[in-house]
Amino acid sequence: MFVVVSNVNVPAGYSEEVFPFSYVIAANSSEGAKQLNNGLYARLDVADPLFWSTQETAPTVISDILVFPDPFRVGAGGLLWFRFPALPHNTTASISVFSSSMARVFSGELPVISFRPQEPSLSWNGRTDRGETLPTGIYFFFIAVDEKEYTGKFSAIRN
Numbered sequence: 001m002f003v004v005v006s007n008v009n010v011p012a013g014y015s016e017e018v019f020p021f022s023y024v025i026a027a028n029s030s031e032g033a034k035q036l037n038n039g040l041y042a043r044l045d046v047a048d049p050l051f052w053s054t055q056e057t058a059p060t061v062i063s064d065i066l067v068f069p070d071p072f073r074v075g076a077g078g079l080l081w082f083r084f085p086a087l088p089h090n091t092t093a094s095i096s097v098f099s100s101s102m103a104r105v106f107s108g109e110l111p112v113i114s115f116r117p118q119e120p121s122l123s124w125n126g127r128t129d130r131g132e133t134l135p136t137g138i139y140f141f142f143i144a145v146d147e148k149e150y151t152g153k154f155s156a157i158r159n
Contacts, residue, residue, distance in 0.1 A: 079123040093145035
């Protein structure tokens with residue numbers, strides 16, 4: 001998200017005067033907040049709102065999956081995790097991983113597990129369909145689970 005906050009109440013020339021403000025982003029509406037195109041709400045709190053303006057550029061698609069660690073250190077013995085929003089039950093997910101040239105490097109079914117309630121995740125060891133470690137690069141993933149599809153990207157770095 002990109003936000004520009006401007007104050008037009010600054011006298012011509014250099015000024016050392018401080019103009020404090022607070023910019024709040026929230027999932028729910030509040031008095032004085034405006035809804036952004038991604039469904040979030042933004043509110044600028046200032047002493048004199050007549051002289052202030054904001055301009056927001058918010059993505060309309062927000063990835064529902066948290067990928068970590070990113071970058072993924074290939075060959076370090078760890079796993080790459082994909083955490084989902086809440087799912088109705090534990091299940092399996094279909095995952096396909098593609099290189100930046102869109103060559104498929106991995107495709108398979110992996111179990112979705114929950115370490116804590118409301119945090120279903122799946123893990124992948126970062127190995128290709130042939131069992132090789134990923135080269136350094138940017139990768140795209142496509143995951144299908146419980147009749148939903150998720151896409152995103154992550155980076156991999158070899159040790």
